[in-house]
Amino acid sequence: MPIAEKDVVWLQEPKLGLLGQLYLPAIADGLRTTVGHMFKPTLTEQYPEQEPKLPGNYRGVHRLNRDHEGRTKCVACYMCATACPAHCIDIVAAPAPATWKDREKYPETFVIDELRCIYCGMCEEACPVDAIELTTLYDLTGLSREQMIFDKEKLLSVFDVTTKAGTDPVRTRAGALGPASEPPPGA
Amino acid sequence: MPTVYVNDKPVEIGSQKLNCVQVAELAGTLVPHYCYHPGLSVVASCRMCLVEMGTLKDGKVTMIPKVFPGCQTPVKDGDVIVTGDYEKRDPKTPKLAYDAAYKPGDRAKKSQADTLEGLLLNHPLDCPVCDKAGECKLQDYSYQFGRSQSRLVDEKNTPPNKPELSSKITLFTDRCILCTRCVRFTREISGTAELQVVGRGHHEEIDVFPGRPLENKLSGNVVDLCPVGALGSKDFLYTQRVWYLKTADNVCPGCSTGCSIHTDVNKDVVQRIRARENLDNQGYWICDEGRWGYHYVRSPERVVRPLVKDAGAWKPAAWTDLLPKLKYAIDEAVLMSPKRVVVVLSPFLTVEEAFATGSAFKKMSPFVRLVLGPVPVVGEDDSYPKDVKGNPVTPAKFTIRAEKCPNRKGVEAVLAKLQGEVIPFSAVLPEFGSLAAVWFAGGYPNAEWVNDAVKAPHSPPALLVVQDFFLTKLAEAAAFVLPATAAFEKDGTFVNHAGYVQPFPRAAKPPVEARGELQLAFDLGNRKGLATVATVRKDLAKALPEYAALAELKPSAGKRMELATV
Numbered sequence: 001m002p003i004a005e006k007d008v009v010w011l012q013e014p015k016l017g018l019l020g021q022l023y024l025p026a027i028a029d030g031l032r033t034t035v036g037h038m039f040k041p042t043l044t045e046q047y048p049e050q051e052p053k054l055p056g057n058y059r060g061v062h063r064l065n066r067d068h069e070g071r072t073k074c075v076a077c078y079m080c081a082t083a084c085p086a087h088c089i090d091i092v093a094a095p096a097p098a099t100w101k102d103r104e105k106y107p108e109t110f111v112i113d114e115l116r117c118i119y120c121g122m123c124e125e126a127c128p129v130d131a132i133e134l135t136t137l138y139d140l141t142g143l144s145r146e147q148m149i150f151d152k153e154k155l156l157s158v159f160d161v162t163t164k165a166g167t168d169p170v171r172t173r174a175g176a177l178g179p180a181s182e183p184p185p186g187a
Numbered sequence: 188m189p190t191v192y193v194n195d196k197p198v199e200i201g202s203q204k205l206n207c208v209q210v211a212e213l214a215g216t217l218v219p220h221y222c223y224h225p226g227l228s229v230v231a232s233c234r235m236c237l238v239e240m241g242t243l244k245d246g247k248v249t250m251i252p253k254v255f256p257g258c259q260t261p262v263k264d265g266d267v268i269v270t271g272d273y274e275k276r277d278p279k280t281p282k283l284a285y286d287a288a289y290k291p292g293d294r295a296k297k298s299q300a301d302t303l304e305g306l307l308l309n310h311p312l313d314c315p316v317c318d319k320a321g322e323c324k325l326q327d328y329s330y331q332f333g334r335s336q337s338r339l340v341d342e343k344n345t346p347p348n349k350p351e352l353s354s355k356i357t358l359f360t361d362r363c364i365l366c367t368r369c370v371r372f373t374r375e376i377s378g379t380a381e382l383q384v385v386g387r388g389h390h391e392e393i394d395v396f397p398g399r400p401l402e403n404k405l406s407g408n409v410v411d412l413c414p415v416g417a418l419g420s421k422d423f424l425y426t427q428r429v430w431y432l433k434t435a436d437n438v439c440p441g442c443s444t445g446c447s448i449h450t451d452v453n454k455d456v457v458q459r460i461r462a463r464e465n466l467d468n469q470g471y472w473i474c475d476e477g478r479w480g481y482h483y484v485r486s487p488e489r490v491v492r493p494l495v496k497d498a499g500a501w502k503p504a505a506w507t508d509l510l511p512k513l514k515y516a517i518d519e520a521v522l523m524s525p526k527r528v529v530v531v532l533s534p535f536l537t538v539e540e541a542f543a544t545g546s547a548f549k550k551m552s553p554f555v556r557l558v559l560g561p562v563p564v565v566g567e568d569d570s571y572p573k574d575v576k577g578n579p580v581t582p583a584k585f586t587i588r589a590e591k592c593p594n595r596k597g598v599e600a601v602l603a604k605l606q607g608e609v610i611p612f613s614a615v616l617p618e619f620g621s622l623a624a625v626w627f628a629g630g631y632p633n634a635e636w637v638n639d640a641v642k643a644p645h646s647p648p649a650l651l652v653v654q655d656f657f658l659t660k661l662a663e664a665a666a667f668v669l670p671a672t673a674a675f676e677k678d679g680t681f682v683n684h685a686g687y688v689q690p691f692p693r694a695a696k697p698p699v700e701a702r703g704e705l706q707l708a709f710d711l712g713n714r715k716g717l718a719t720v721a722t723v724r725k726d727l728a729k730a731l732p733e734y735a736a737l738a739e740l741k742p743s744a745g746k747r748m749e750l751a752t753v
Contacts, residue, residue, distance in 0.1 A: 077315030078428045093425040104348075105316045105425050128315045 054136040056168070059119045061137040062112055062150070063158035065130060065170060071100065072156060073131035076107040080123035080132050088116035089123060110152040114140060135168045189264035192243060194276040194292075195283050200262065207238050207257030207268050218270055219299065219328045221306075221414045222366040223258035226471035227375055231259035233306070233366050235328065237298040239269040239291070248283050254298045271296035271332060296332070303333035306364045309344040309389075310415070317362065319416030321429040325364065346392055353401035355421055355475065356410060358393060363417035365391050369409035376472060376584050378572025379403040393417070404587060405571060407478040408471075411462055422479050423459045427451075435694035436463055438681045440535060440632070440674035441477035443590040444469050445683035448477065450675050450694035457481050457675050457695055468687055474587045483632040484673045484695075489656050492700035494668040501658070501668065506702060510710060513667055516650050517711065518551070520624035525552035527623040529615050529648075532602065533560030534592035535630040537679025538734065539723040540704040541594075541601040544628055546726070547712030549605050557602050558610045560629065561640030563591040588684055591636070593674065597682035604731050612640060620646030628704060629655035630671040637661050654704065670701040677703055678720040680737060690737060 019025055045052050054060075065073045076093035094108040123132050135158060142148040150158075162168040188199045193214035200210060206229070211218040221233035236257035241250035243265045250267070262268070267283060273292025285291060307329065314320040349358040370382045370393065381401045385394045395401055401409070410420045432451040439446040439460070447465035451458050460481055462473040483489065493509050494501040521528050530548045532541045548555045570583035602609045619625070619641075625648045631637050634657040647664035654669040655662055662668050674681075676697040680690045697703065702710075709718040716722065721738075728735040 075316045076425070078431075079315060082428070082430065095425055103316070 048139075054138065056136070056171075058136045058138065059121045059134040061114065061135050061140050061158055062117075062123070062155060063133055063135050063162060063168075064110060064152065064155040065133060065159055066156060072107065072110075072152065073129050074107050074110060074127075075103055075129055075131070076105050076110075077128060079126040079128060083122040083126035084117075085120060085122060086116045086118045088113040107152060110155060112150045112155065114142075114148045114150055115145060130171070133168070133171060135162045137162065137167075191262045191264070192267045192283060194268070194270060194273050195280045196276065200264075205262055207240070207255070207260050207262060208236055210262050211238075211257065211268065211270060216270055216272060216276075218257045219324075219332060220258055221324060221364060222368060224368055224371075224412065224471075227368060227371045227412075229259050230367060230371070231256035233364065234302045235299065235306075237295055237302065238271075239295050241267040241269070243267050243283060246284055248285050250286065250289055254294055269295060271299045299328075299332045300334050303329055304337070307333070307337060308339050309361065310364065311343060311345070311361050313362075317359075317416040318419055318424060318429070319362075319413075323416060324414035344389060346390075349394065350421075351400065352395055353406060355479065356401060356406060357419050357421055357424065359417050359419065360392055362415050363393055364415055365393075366414060367393075368412040368414070369393060369418055372405075372409055372412055373401070373403070376408070376572055377403045377405045378574060378580060382409070404474050404476065404569065405472060405585060407475045408462060408473070420459075420479075427453055427458050432458060433694075435675075435692055437675060437694055438593065438689045438691045439473060439477040440593040440681070441474070441480050441591065442588040443592060443595060443684035444586060444588050445593045445681045445687065445689055446473045446477055447689065448473060450481075452675075452695045455695040457484055468683065468689070470585065472585050474585070476587065480632070481673075481675065483656060484675060486656075488658075489698075490658065490662075490668055490670045491698035492670060493702075496666065503700075506700075509667065513652065514711060516666070517624060517626070517652070520650055521548075521551045521555060524623045525554035526556070527621065528552070528555045529558055529622055529625045530555060531558045531560045531612060531615075531625065531627045531629075532598050533627075533629045533631060534562050534595040534598050535560075535632075535674070536598060536628055536704060537594060537674075537677065537720075538597040538601060538682060538737075539679050539720045539727060540628070540677075540708065541598045542605075542727050542730070543705050543708035543718075543723050544626075544711075545601055545605045546730075547708045547714070548626070550712055556610060556615070557606050558612055558615050559595070559598055559602055560627070561612045561631075561636060562595055563631070563633070563636035563639075564589050565591050590684065591633075593681040593683070596684065596686060597680065597688075600682065600731060600733070616641065619648055622648035624648060624650040625652070627651065627653045627655070627661060627665075628671075629653060629659075629661075630673070630704075631655060631657075631659070632673070634659045654707075669707070670698060672697040672701055672703050676701075677705070680720075680724075680734075688734070688737070 067073045076091055078091055078093070081089040081091055090111045091107050092109045093105055096103050096106040100106065119134065121134050124134055137158065163170065188201065190197045190199050191210050192198070193211050193216055196214045198210055198214045208218045208220055208223055218236045218238060220236040222230055223236060234256060237254040238257045239250060240255050240260065241248050248267050269291045271292055306325065310325065314326060317323070320326060344361065346360040348360055352358045365384065367384060370384060373382045374380045381395050381399055381403070382393055384391050386392050407420060410418050431453045433453065435450045435452065437448050437450040439448045446469040447463040449461040449463050451461065460473070460478050462471060464471050492503045493506060495504045495509065530545065532545060536544070545557050548557065567589050569587040570579035571585045572580050574580050599609045629637060637655065637659040641661045651665040652667045652669065653662040653665040654671050656671050658668065675694040678691065678693050680688060682688050703718065705720065705723060706718040724738045728738040
């Protein structure tokens with residue numbers, strides 16, 4: 001629909017007075033800001049020498065959480081793959097090993113294409129057992145496309161790295177839905 | 188005309204004997220139910236179908252002050268049924284004259300919610316790992332009719348699972364809601380009665396007798412019947428989530444019954460076969476052979492590309508190179524000695540494929556002989572239910588045919604039309620060695636059936652072209668081996684043992700390097716244009732008037748047509 005003439009408002013630039021035409025007050029104003037910053041604490045971060053501290057809800061690289069026995073928490077329900085708007089998660093489910101008494105199904109393979117991912121965090125929202133989480137790791141690099149396709153082992157190693165470094169503690173809601181999301185004893 | 192009112196909507200029932208669930212269905216209202224199944228006896232045990240009932244007399248409705256199980260209550264003229272969905276009825280329907288104090292639908296709605304709460308008391312909330320999630324009736328009805336929170340403070344009952352119930356089926360005991368559909372199926376349809384309910388009250392469980400597992404030829408149907416995820420097919424267990432599957436209404440190619448099936452496919456891989464209700468044909472069930480017999484489609488031994496023999500070993504060939512050579516060889520044989528050219532059309536081909544291939548060769552020369560491929564017969568017709576001694580009981584409710592091909596009648600009709608007679612494969616086998624060319628359009632899912640028919644050692648004809656799934660003894664002697672396409676991978680029509688004609692759509696794509704039988708027939712006959720079933724069906728309608736209806740039929744709508752030729 002074209003815009004009607006009556007809806008159009010024409011704005012005129014305000015006319016400069018004598019002081020404005022001299023530009024001196026404006027220069028003084030600018031200098032005040034510049035000089036003021038010289039005496040304020042520095043905000044610039046010296047990346048990459050100095051790494052930023054990101055908030056805990058930053059959405060970076062995914063990880064697959066481990067339960068208290070070190071097994072993957074994931075129960076291969078495909079909720080993350082279903083919720084994923086970029087279709088970057090590929091899971092192959094299988095019956096869990098007979099020694100795993102608390103669950104019947106586990107992911108035989110769990111692959112995330114980190115290049116396809118848009119880091120929206122939907123997978124984290126969808127997970128019923130808090131098995132997939134987005135970490136604060138943001139500087140993700142790789143030399144080939146294949147390197148950016150993360151398999152189960154890689155995603156579990158992200159868990160190991162981030163929990164050991166203490167940057168991303170486990171954010172579990174503790175056992176709301178099933179045995180796989182129970183907190184480790186003593187936690 | 189006898190009239191029943193469902194949520195104020197009048198439904199004329201004629202002389203039909205119906206229950207409340209069926210009448211509500213006619214009125215377009217869903218009465219949720221678990222234990223009721225039209226193919227099984229009524230037990231009214233799940234209490235999900237509770238409705239309010241009354242009678243309309245002299246313009247006034249008298250309601251009975253209790254709720255009735257809809258599946259067990261027959262309806263008669265003047266009955267008034269009020270379901271829990273009364274408020275969702277069409278507002279334009281004129282309201283019946285209820286008592287002023289009566290609130291229609293309140294009691295039924297509350298009963299349904301209470302029933303669901305009871306069913307969910309012990310049901311584990313493991314929907315994320317349950318294969319049924321997405322097509323689960325307990326999930327759907329809880330969402331539609333249930334309450335969102337459980338008031339249970341005690342611990343849930345968690346009986347152990349029973350994977351040893353059967354070699355093909357596993358039981359997640361804690362998910363069971365004791366609708367007993369599976370128990371009634373094994374008692375009434377298969378007659379083998381392996382399953383029963385053991386224990387009382389809170390401790391009721393589905394189980395088998397020790398050492399008597401659920402092993403019968405119809406056992407897979409209990410998986411379809413189970414309204415929750417308690418009975419699971421081990422074949423499908425944890426392989427897919429159901430919302431990824433695309434369903435096509437197919438026809439089972441396993442035997443000459445030609446059961447109506449749902450083929451569930453994900454990414455062009457057949458994942459599961461389910462029974463499709465078709466009362467004109469097989470009823471509600473399918474056999475296990477059909478249900479789990481689709482694996483040949485993705486067998487690693489399957490021929491998925493054309494092969495030619497090079498120095499004694501099979502080598503893959505490209506269609507662009509192969510097709511001119513193939514055509515030249517066939518044309519030469521037909522030109523030199525048409526009487527010694529034989530085209531074998533297997534009973535696994537669709538009517539359209541048989542017609543297209545047969546007419547392509549008959550156009551080359553009317554002297555080419557068309558032969559019906561080997562018809563595999565395994566054992567005898569197997570009827571169910573069985574009695575305790577394993578003998579079939581009449582009336583039979585389901586029959587597994589001994590003839591293990593879906594379309595003998597259809598191919599025979601085509602052959603009778605194209606050359607006036609049906610020559611069996613065994614009639615040409617003795618002169619096999621003296622033939623100039625044999626085109627064997629096979630598609631046998633079991634290589635042994637071909638091996639049995641061609642009694643080795645046979646002397647191969649001068650030119651043998653075999654189109655099949657596997658490298659059979661016949662294919663070993665061939666000059667060209669071409670890939671065949673399975674019934675799931677093409678549109679077509681099958682005619683079953685009783686002359687019941689069923690067109691069906693394609694469920695999955697064939698292997699990339701396979702060329703469909705229809706396309707190949709077009710290539711051989713130098714026919715231009717798209718090789719589609721619609722094109723062939725038009726020609727077929729002209730040649731065989733019995734199939735004229737096929738040209739206008741919508742896919743998946745089966746229609747009974749008696750064949751004049753067989």
